[in-house]
Amino acid sequence: PAQQEKNLQGGQEQYVPNICMMCPAACQILVRVKDGKVEKIEGNPKGPTNLGKICARGQAGVFRVYNPDRLKKPLVRDSPATRGSFQGLREASWDEALEAVASHLKKLISEGRVKEVFMLGGWPACLYLEPYMKAFANTIGTPNAIGTPGATCFFPKAFGWSTAIGVGAHSQILVDYENVKYLVVIRRNFFGSLSVVHGVRAGQKLGNYKLVVVDPRFSETAAKADLWIPIKPGTDLAFLLALINVVVSEGLYDSDFLRKFTNAPMLVAEDGSPLTAGIEGGKVKYLVWDLAQSKAVKHEEAILPALEGEFVVGGKKAKPVFQLLKEKVAQYTPEWAEGITGVPASLIRQVGIEFGKTRPAAVDTGWHDPKYKNSVMTWRAAAVLNALVGGLIKDGVLITGVGSIATPPPDVSEESVMRIWGTRQGVAMASKGFTYQGFLDAIEKGDPYKVSTLFLFSVNLALTAPDSSRWREALKKLDKVIAIDIYPIDAVLYADIVLPETTYLERDDPLYAMAYAPVLGFQTRVAAVQPLFDTRHLVDIIVGILKKLGAEYYEKYWLNLAKALGAKDPAALAPKLREAYEKEGVKGIRRVQAQARNLDVARLESEGLIVVKDSTALRSEMIQRAQAGQLLTPTGRVEVFSFALNAIKARMGYQPYWDPVVAWAEPEVFNKADGKQTFYLVYGRVPTMTHTSTADEPFLSVLTSDFKRMAWINRKVAESLGIKKGDRIRLVNVDTGKAVEAVAFPTDLVREDTVWVSSDFGHASEALRFTKFGVPYHVLTSIKADPVAGGVMSQEVVVRVEKV
Amino acid sequence: MARYGMVIDLNKCIGCGACVMACIAENRREQALKAVSEGLKALENFKKRTYITTHIAGTYPNVGMYYLHMICQHCENPPCVSVCPTGASYQTKEGVVLVDKSKCIGCEYCVQACPYGARFWDSYIRSIDKCTFCIHRVSAGELPACVSTCPTGARMFGDLDNPASEVSRVVATGSAVAFKKEEGTKPKVFYVLPMRRR
Incomplete structure (x- = not known):
């Protein structure tokens, strides 16, 4: 390390490996450094995530380090009355700021009120630093910590997929863009949003596959599509069900795949219960009808499992799952779907036939989707459709390196506000x-119990939480708000203690599994330059607080961290982590992690990454696992009949939102907008922005075209309302009355009953000098939770449009 | 001697702006940092050696969205060079058109003469500035910054005299065309024009 620091001061140009942190997709990069300054960022040519490429945001990382708006020193607010403004925060030493946090925590602990502490993480905590934050929460003893904003981000989508293949987060599954020949994209804009990992693969292969984009607005992805289908918002599920109907009724499914990889042959009794034969090796064993032996046997023992028909087993009538699917989807004809989606039946039939006849074909895996009440079932239908054409795991949709080592997410404490509220x-x-x-109820009403102290780990609640204006008021009611961030974003303005983090180019990081890429591998960050300001690494901040709390807490942290990192023997790993950290800081943690995985530390630190299994090896392993019934699903196979959803049905009664096979389930906004005065509100991303976190990046801010910050309204409709380009308009939520102002962009790129805005803007912090106008989207959403996954239902919004 | 050229496949361009940002970071970093210190207005006015414009066509639901790329065409017959009174604008042996800022007097004749709008007065360095095809990178065996970063491979770069190069192969198919041929400038940047694929 001393050597390296010396080199960084030298005049020679050198490349230092790092991981891009301008968005969560974590592309591998090389940072060109000279004279202790960042000169340029390049994609790391060895990086399997981004294949040596980076986007505009990645290129703009240089200017993040040198952005004058950065938080440069700890800040402390002496009077809570000034919350909501940057005024009232004064510079403080680390010692004073950490002491202030620790003494507040000590007080809560001594009074038995530590449950009142809650911690929320934004995407920078997600997937990477979550274990460090959760170990912190466990150490002080609060059950209230979320490092991953699952309800706002991915969980409904991920759960929908996982009901079929056991995993489903965007880090866990990936379309095989290199080989796919027919791709249907719903609720996704991979050319206009976050991920180079998808955009680079799908983009380089443009022309090799037919691209069908289903979206109420003409997105950057639709611009590249062979076919754009402007569907009525919230009805993608009906579209997918009709595709299933076509594939099944036209006999275009892959029966060999269904027999080998899925539980489509599983027998289900008339009362809806699967015929099972106990549990072996942690997996549910079920019966199928073997046509060769004319009897019911365990799937493994069958020679030719039946997919169709009705059989009598032990005096009970039973049908294979595929038969049930076929009967179920018979009603979901293209003509039926036309009435719901507004997409002509002939077009749905055409897409269904093309999809069924082209191999490999896939429905894209998506990324973010907590949008509608039916989000879970929508993605389940996507997975089932992929399964029908054999497009899961063996081709079409693959499991990534991170997906291959995933374990089922653990339950959180029954004491947590999240769980109590969600259950209610x-x-x-x-x-x-x-x-x-x-947490909003907990702050406002002390329900289920009072929370008083909030840690914000790079999360802009004041902009991104549903009903954001209500959150702004709620934040003022807390006793203490501690924010850890790199910029004075809107949420930071509500903090009493602000702890500034170093940017990604100034720091060494722990070891991370390489997410998103079709390989199993590990990666890290090596500091390219010394921190420019008096900032610290998140781990150093947490440890700093714990040291002030006392030796007992400090000791406990390493044990909790070892557990959170998934150590087999946490008691053995904990002292190693502590010693290494004391010696070398975060770098030490990384070395212990790397050694535990038998990775060459020197290579890791010089190249930034180590691939353990390449894509070919990973895929053949996943195929074997699927065939052997060793996926993460309860049966270990692709579940055309979901045991997870069936368990919900058993517990809560039948609802189409958790049909164990598939079913049409309505979104809340269904048929609620007239397209004359009232409109479905949909949001999206722009390629130069990452949620709200990049709006103050100097160059990205001005590289974003102004029309992408405006509210898109259909040109004809705008004419009828007398709205012209650039007019100020008001969007009013017809249910809550909450309103935002926007600049109108009349355009042919959006449906007549739909208004589109980007949710990346709307910043009001006076401490950010490079932000521009836009819509604070979440003023218009309200506190909701979808009945399955608890997603925020961020597009269940109908607005009225008024001229200002 | 190589004859460098570029092909921009507008069918592959997704309008992400990576090329624009890469160029700023590679070639105009010091100017950019200065503009950052001056604030938002300076950033709004910050000149770019290459940029993208978005074009929307058609009426709902039969619409298209296209991106066009401005960049110096490195013409074989560059009007910017012939009008330059001081010899600041010149062409290298490889045919790359450059500006020697020590000779530039800022008369802007070349800005007027360029049919492609590829040149501008850079007040930070007090000279006319423009794309150099990242010749400093190319001489070191690397690709221009914009080409190297393009996620979809829409920008290609290479030797037009080498029939095996990617740019030569694309140009040879006839699918890549030069802009404003009638000007007689003989550009070495070629575009594969956008087609709505159905």
């Missing part, structure tokens, strides 16, 4: 603790 809302998966919406 009737959220089936409340035990997973993603429903952070509940």
Whole structure:
């Protein structure tokens, strides 16, 4: 390390490996450094995530380090009355700031009120630093911590997929863009949003596959599509069900795949219960009808499992799952779907036939989607459709390196506000603790109990939490708000203690599994330059607080961290982590992690990454696992009949939102907008922005075209309302009355009944000098939770449009 | 001697702006940092050696969105060079058109003469500035910054005299065309024009 620091001061140009942190997709990069300054960022040519490429945001990382708006020293607010403004915060030493945090925590602990502490993480905590934050929460003893904003981000989508293949987060599954020949994209804009990992692969292969984009607005992805289908918002599920109908009724499914990889042959009794034969090796064994032996046997023992028909087993009538699917989807004809989606039946039939006849074909895996009440079932239908044409795991949709080592997400404490609130809302998966919406009630009404102290880990609640203006008021009611961030974003303005983090180019990081890429590998960050300001690494900040709390807490942290990192023997790993950290800081943690995985530390630190299994090896391993019944699903196979959803049904009664096979389930906004005065509100991203976190990046801010900050309204409709380009308009939520102002962009790129805005803007912090106008989207959403996954239902919004 | 050229496949361009940002970071970093210190207005006015414009066509639902790329065409017959009174604008042996800022007097004749709008007065360095095809990178065996970063491979770069190069192969198919041929400038940047694929 001393050597390296010396080199960084030298005049020679050198490349230092790092991981891009301008968005969560974590592309591998090389940072060109000279004279202790960042000169340029390049994609790391060895990086399997981005294949040596980076986007505009990645290129703009240079200017993040030198952005004068950065938080440069700890800040402390002496009077809570000034919350909501940057005024009232004064510079403080680290010692004073950490002492202030620790003494507040000591007080809560001594009074038995530590449960009142809650911690929320934004995407920078997600996937990477979450274990460090959760170990912190466990150490001080609060059950209230979410490092991953599952309810706002991915959980409904991920859960929908996982009901079929056991995993489903965007880090866990990936379309095989290199080989796919027919791709249907719903609720996704991979050319205009976050991920180079998808955009680079899909983009380089443009022309090799037919691209069908289903979206109410003409996105950057639609611009590259062979076919754009402007569907009625919230009805993608009906479209997918009709595709299933076509594939099944035209006999275009892959029966060999269904027999080998899925539980489509599983027998289900008339009462809806699967015929099972106990549990072996942690997997549910089920019966199928073997046509060769004319009897019911375990799937493994069957020679030719039946997919269709009705059989009598032990005196009970039973049908294979595929038969049930076929009967179920018979009603979901293209003609039926036309009435719901507004997409002509002939077009749906054409897409269904093309999809069924082209191999490999896939429905894109998506990324973000907590949008509608039916989000879970929508993605389940996507997975089932992929399964029908054999497009899961063996081709079409692959499991990534991170997906291959995934374990089922653990339940959170029953004491947590998230879980109690989610359970009371009737959220089936409340035990997973993603429903952070509940903290609003806890602040405002002390329900289920009072929370008083908030740690914000790079999360801009004041902009991104549903009903954001209500959150702004709620934040003022807390006793203490501690924010850890790199910029004085809107949420930071509500903090009493602000702890500034170093940017990604100034720091060494722990070891991370390489997410998103079709390989199994590990990566890290090596500091390219010394920190420019008096900032610290998140881990150093947490440890700093714990040291002030006392030796007992400090000791406990390493044990909790070892557990959170998934150590087999946490008691053995904990002292190693502590010693290494004391010697070398975060770098030391990384070395212990690397050694535990038998990775060559020197190579890791010089190249930034180590690939353990390449894509070919990973895929053949996943195929074997699927065939052997060793996926993460309860049966270990692709589940055309979901045991997870069936368990919800058993517990909560039948609802189409958790049909164990598939079913049409309505979004809340269904048929609620007239397209004359009232409109479905949909949001999206722009390629130069990452949620709200890049709006103050000097160059990205001005590289974003102004029309992408405006509210898109159909040109004809705008004419009828007398609205011209650039007019100020007001969008009013017809249910809540909450309103935002926007600049109108009349355009042919959006449906007549739909208004589109980007959710990346709307910043009001006076401490950010490079932000421009835009819509604070979440003023218009309200506190909701979908009944399955607890998603925030961020597009269940109908607005009225008024001229200002 | 190589004859460098570029092909921009507008069918592959997704309008992400990576090329624009890469160029700023590679070639105009010091100017950019200065503009950052001056604030938002300076950033709004910050000149770019290459940029993208978005074009929307058609009426709902039969619409298209296209991106066009401005960049110096490195013409074989560059009007910017012939009008330059001081010899600041010149062409290298490889045919790359450059500006020697020590000779530039800022008369802007070349800005007027360029049919492509590829040149501008850079007040930070007090000279006319323009794309150099990243010749400093190319001489070191690397690709221009914009080409190297393009996620979809829409920008290609290479030797037009080498029939095996990617740019030569694309140009040879006839699918890549030069802009404003009638000007007689003989550009070495070629565009594969956008087609709505159905």
